[in-house]
Amino acid sequence: MEKVTPFLMFQGQAEEAMNFYTTLVEDSKIKEITRYGSEEVGKEGSVMQAIFSLKGQEFMCIDSHVHHEFTFTPSFSIFLTCESEKEIDQLYSSLGEGGDKLMPLDDYSFSRKFAWIVDQFGISWQLNLP
Known part of the structure; x- marks a missing residue:
């Protein structure tokens, strides 16, 4: 095993959330963003996959191209x-x-x-x- 990374699945708000979080927590940044293109399954320009860090802790996130009935839970x-x-x-x-x-x-x-x-x-x- 190489490492463990928390993974957050958004439905169209991944980039907005990353920008918000990295401005609030010092020593934080968006490290990488891959976007959906015009010929791919997700909405063009939305986040296919991204990596950001908050005070050194890396997170991955996406904008899911599939609508889900579930979202985040406070237990995490x-x-x-x-x-x-x-x-x-x-x-x-x-x-x-x-x-x-x-x-x-x-x-x-x-x-x-x-x-x-x-x-x-x-x-x-x-x-x-x-």
Whole structure:
């Protein structure tokens, strides 16, 4: 086995999500994007496959050309350990906009500040300030 990479399947929002995430998390970037062409099964210009990294952790993603009745579930989440109140507050505000707050930002006894949210793309995030 070479490595393990989380894989996210979007339905038309992969590039928008990657751009959003890489602007929020420092030391992050889109590394590679392969797009569907005019003669391929996916919508022309949409993401056939992409690789991006958040603080060094690589993710793969696609825009599925097949419509699925399922989407992301909160049981899989991206866990971010923050370094300051300013950082966790900013992430909570940005990632929570247009999403759902499963556990609002608060002191839950196991962490000075913690939140569990689902963003506008359906991805679940745990934000922690130990």
